[in-house]
Amino acid sequence: MRLTGRDRLFLFAPLALLLAGWLVLPALLGLLATFSTYSPFATSVQFSGLANYAAVVRDPLFVAAARNVAVFTLVAVPLELVIGFSVAYVLRRPFQGRAALRVLLLLPWLVSPIASGVMWHFLFGGATGIVDFVLGWLGRPDVPSPLGDIRLALPAVIAVEVWRMAPFVTFLLLPSLASIPTERWEEATLSGASWTGRVRHVAIPAVRPLLLTITMLLTGLSLGTFDAVLILTGGGPGTATVTPALYSYNRAFGVNDWPVGATSGWLIAAAVLGAGLIYVRLSRTKVAD
């Protein structure tokens, strides 16, 4: 049965109405607020032009946050993809317990970022941590938590994010890799392809569209990183782990500076939108190919 334009409109309308009321309208109101002195309790609102944007991009704290999230995204996303893909590749062949393992892979992702932040705060801790437990067992002295070290705090936060998201990538990729016909693997093997050759010529082409979608998803999530950092480090030590989303939250809800909070929020949205446009461009190119 072919859907008519009217059918499509009818099916799409509930979602459109929902999104319009609960997402588009509040987002646009937020966007308007960025050009004003709006606050829910302001007695008067004045147009402020681009002053809020100028204030945010000139704020050294936001600059530090933008730098941190750039590093975070550039390191975390490739690591999540490589680890997620590698584990999915290893698990692609059927074996007993694979279904159960797939469910287990979801666990880190299902744990809320707040809960995982609390958990890793203690796991990294000097007296309570898993690392110190192992070192103590080996008779070695304690090592301090990397979260208290300005050089190691951001890598530690990235590691927690990779721990949370890489298994999720595996979960998403596994069905596609598992569905590649056995003959394709056999053909590649018979034609003398090495392990890397089989990955390049068989596995990656089969999951490329999905890989692109996952990359977009991970990039968007990384750019908006907030909850885990809030709990793990609060943005410290110094400004080592502050992110734009944390900055936005602190300004809007911590000190009631709504215009700056909304402006920094929209700058994050703009970055995610940029990543989305690249994704659309790349997916069109692939379709054209």
Add this chain to the structure above:
Amino acid sequence: MSRVLARTVVLLVFVAACSTGSNPSTNQSFSGTTIRVVTFTGPQIAEPLQRRAPDFEKATGAKVQIITVPFSDLYQKLLTDFATKTNSYDATVFDPQWMGDYVPPGYLEDLTDRVKNDSALQWNDIAPFFRDFSATFKGKVYTIPLDGDFQMVYYRKDLLQKDGLQPPATWDDYISIAQHFQGKDLNGDGKPDYGSCLAMKRSAQSYWAWISIAAAYLQSQGTKQGAFFNTDNMQPLTNNPAAAAALTVYKTLSKIGPPEQLNQDVGDSRGLFVTGRCALSLDWGDIGPLAVDKTQSTVQDKVGAVILPGSKKVLDRSSNQLVDCNATLCPYATNGVNHAPFAAFGGWSGAINKAASAKVKDAAFAFLSYMSQPAQSSVDVTIGKTGFNPYRTSHFNNMGPWTASGMSESAANDYLGAIKSSLQSPNMVLDLRIPQTAFYQQTALDTALAQFLAGEISLTQCMTQITNQWNSKTDEIGRQSQLDAYRSSLSITK
């Protein structure tokens, strides 16, 4: 004679009517009235309210709804609710620092007459600092204190006695004691422990700890002198030799403690202290009850407490120099040491929404009064999970609840002695409570301290950064209005 009798009867009826709001055991006068009280999720603070609400309901007929929201949302939710006239809450148990934002627009009920007329509340039993400063704004009472927050220093009595050391009287003493114990095994587990454990994590309680240190250098002439701004021109007191001395102490202490101290909040430092891993700590009153809690403490009866250490040098505001204490500069000094105990946060307090109906206001006041009355609060301040710390004279004089909570008499004397000497100090430092206090402390001060401790900025840059950001915010809001608010918070009337 019959006229005298009639007058006596009328007087008795009047007295009984006046006291209905304060003593829930009297009647069911609030039957059908619902009081919506909002506070933070807790379990601290919300726990005693939830636990005691049923007794109050049974006695008065009122229905008490305790609504809890995360601490980070409480300020915002209240402000939005008041400003938009939604009035979802009739009363709140909140941070009295926010009075600077809530009182000027007229959101809170003036309780001055109510507290005067409520004999059961025993207003004069509340320590003068909390009565006259913490609960008061522009000379009027707006809150009922339920908690006595200020910071003290805790020390391991057994360790100091063994090594013949005295508890720290100055911050220099604190540093030398911390250095003495740093790296030694303090709890017998064979591992090196720490001289001092402080909460230095960003976006947590770090700025309060620094103010506790800076207070002794900055304020020497009584509460009304103020420790944050010059009360004549609203210039910040954050770029001078006193602030520099306090920053130097703070940075030194960041290196005499757990190596991950820059990422530790009070939960971490308390955990380390009560498990015997630290010789010293700086905290609110909570460590006292936690140290006797057998389920988590390994230092029962080994903990002493003292008033915040002081300084022999203070800021001379006329010359802007750090100078030796003398009788004029430090009128409240003890043995030449200026102590300035810091009422950090100010203690959870109850307030009433001015827009609530008259009957609900009466019921809300009766409930807050009931929570504060000695019969209830004397027990609640001895329980660690309530988050309530002593704030009434009777809390110090009535030792029964303390010993019943598991504290030995000597530990109770030690703990209460430190609190008492802080509370009796005429030089106590009131926490900042002006419009947008959150920006001044949680954003500007907290960020600069975090950057300084992490080595991202120098001492001079740190002081300049705080001062510039505070001045910008003051000018943005209005210097005169901020000055008026600051002076009002300090009850400066002239």
